[in-house]
Amino acid sequence: MSSKVLIVDDEDLICSMLDRVLRLEGYEVETSTKPEEGLNLLKQTAYDVLLTDLHMSGMNGLELLGRARRIQPACDVVMMTGYASVETAKEAIKLGAIDYITKPLDIEGELKPLLSSIMNSEADQDEPGEDLEDPRTQDAWGDFVGRGEATLGLLKKVTKVAHSDVPVLLQGQSGTGKEMVSGLLHKLSRRSERPFIKVNCAALPETLLESELFGHTKGSFTGATSDRDGLFKAADGGTLLLDEIGEISLTFQPKLLRVLQDGEFHRVGDAQRAVKVNVRIIAATNRDLVKAVRTGDFREDLYYRLNVVPLEIPPLRERIDDLEDLLEHFIAQAARKHVGYPKVQFSEEIVRVLNRYPWPGNIRELANAVESATVLAEGTQVRLADLPLAIQDFARSLGEEVGSNDDMPLGATPAETLEEIEMRCIIQSMVKTGFNRTRSADLLGVTRRTLSYRINKYDLEDELARLQEANEKESQAPENTAN
Numbered sequence: 001m002s003s004k005v006l007i008v009d010d011e012d013l014i015c016s017m018l019d020r021v022l023r024l025e026g027y028e029v030e031t032s033t034k035p036e037e038g039l040n041l042l043k044q045t046a047y048d049v050l051l052t053d054l055h056m057s058g059m060n061g062l063e064l065l066g067r068a069r070r071i072q073p074a075c076d077v078v079m080m081t082g083y084a085s086v087e088t089a090k091e092a093i094k095l096g097a098i099d100y101i102t103k104p105l106d107i108e109g110e111l112k113p114l115l116s117s118i119m120n121s122e123a124d125q126d127e128p129g130e131d132l133e134d135p136r137t138q139d140a141w142g143d144f145v146g147r148g149e150a151t152l153g154l155l156k157k158v159t160k161v162a163h164s165d166v167p168v169l170l171q172g173q174s175g176t177g178k179e180m181v182s183g184l185l186h187k188l189s190r191r192s193e194r195p196f197i198k199v200n201c202a203a204l205p206e207t208l209l210e211s212e213l214f215g216h217t218k219g220s221f222t223g224a225t226s227d228r229d230g231l232f233k234a235a236d237g238g239t240l241l242l243d244e245i246g247e248i249s250l251t252f253q254p255k256l257l258r259v260l261q262d263g264e265f266h267r268v269g270d271a272q273r274a275v276k277v278n279v280r281i282i283a284a285t286n287r288d289l290v291k292a293v294r295t296g297d298f299r300e301d302l303y304y305r306l307n308v309v310p311l312e313i314p315p316l317r318e319r320i321d322d323l324e325d326l327l328e329h330f331i332a333q334a335a336r337k338h339v340g341y342p343k344v345q346f347s348e349e350i351v352r353v354l355n356r357y358p359w360p361g362n363i364r365e366l367a368n369a370v371e372s373a374t375v376l377a378e379g380t381q382v383r384l385a386d387l388p389l390a391i392q393d394f395a396r397s398l399g400e401e402v403g404s405n406d407d408m409p410l411g412a413t414p415a416e417t418l419e420e421i422e423m424r425c426i427i428q429s430m431v432k433t434g435f436n437r438t439r440s441a442d443l444l445g446v447t448r449r450t451l452s453y454r455i456n457k458y459d460l461e462d463e464l465a466r467l468q469e470a471n472e473k474e475s476q477a478p479e480n481t482a483n
């Protein structure tokens, strides 16, 4: 389920030390103290990286390198060597090793960063998503709508990690599209032809969840009338989405941890035989797991196992530049779903309100709003009254002249445009926080990146620098008089 590393070193201690360290990093590790045996392992299993010693009895590292490259050209080889043999190590590079590291090994400073960069660049190579214009990618993104700045950033990341087998943790508010992104991760992966199975961990009590996931043997509990495979088995070779992972109980968490660590589990009622599977795990939650770890509701070790690649799905209001595309998409979707109801239209005034509305329910809320408007609208023009009350209230709070029961358009153009309001808020919050972007972003309820993006977009850098300078002069003034 994770990246695989093969270690060949004739020193037992090095093997066991590396085994322990790399397992903790989430790698699947196999070790061998005999080069011949290492080659045999390479014939049986695909590895991402072979980490081999240079000087070994039986066969030296260079020979092993050459033979390993012929057996498994896609496996990257890293040579381990003493300082004295750096020249030979360079020879190894010529022969196709990806890099070398010197002994004594610097695990933290050298080995871990090297491995992670190899694994990452591997994900880069053969995935179609790097080039966003790639038609295969566009096609695979299918009905995932939105090509604004933040969404493209997300999609790039999705395509990048889709091809590796590392666990992904999808976090984001309710309705932001976590489930949809999990589908993309599967579709864009090498596993796309294999099963994609979703489990809602919050929907079942613990004992049922266990037998659902792991299966059970006949008679293991009342109602277990026959042997049954669980969803892990069903997902073998494919992807398993553990949705609402934040809801699993503390007693069930260790069992899940074990599958993630060793790729094996026991069916309920069968303590003897472990079942081995090859499943890529995606977990999703709208809970803040870091907080849950802190409060003791979620195991830290499990959190780190799941969170190898974190993907944060931004709320809709932080990618509001997607709104119009989404609107169009949901308008067409609603008209298809409700036969006899035509595609509706939203006036510019209403779109302006929708652009400013905070969308606490995110994309799902937008989809629902469009669906209800489609059904309620008289004719094709959507009136404010056709939209959910929360949006109507919001529109009124904007202080615009809103005719909720008549067909009047949504009032006069506001004195300030949305952009102007935003710019004013940014400037005010920056002044208030002494031009600290992090605190300013907190104050505005956006991420620091979003704030910087907006500052850039509205070209506020100069204005802010000027204000900051003026402020500093002002605050220095009393000191000067005191002197």
Ligand SMILES: Nc1ncnc2c1ncn2[C@@H]1O[C@H](COP(=O)(O)OP(=O)(O)OP(=O)(O)O)[C@@H](O)[C@H]1O
Binding pocket: 143, 144, 145, 146, 172, 173, 174, 175, 176, 177, 178, 179, 180, 181, 285, 286, 329, 363, 364, 367
């Ligand atoms: N980018 C998108 N393009 C089109 N539809 C989307 C997009 N993102 C989400 N949706 C739609 O919005 C709805 C909510 O998405 P989804 O179920 O994936 O959200 P979620 O984050 O899993 O929500 P929850 O936390 O409530 O489980 C779904 O109907 C989904 O099809």
Ligand SMILES: [Mg+2]
Binding pocket: 178, 179, 243, 284
């Ligand atoms: Mg969901």
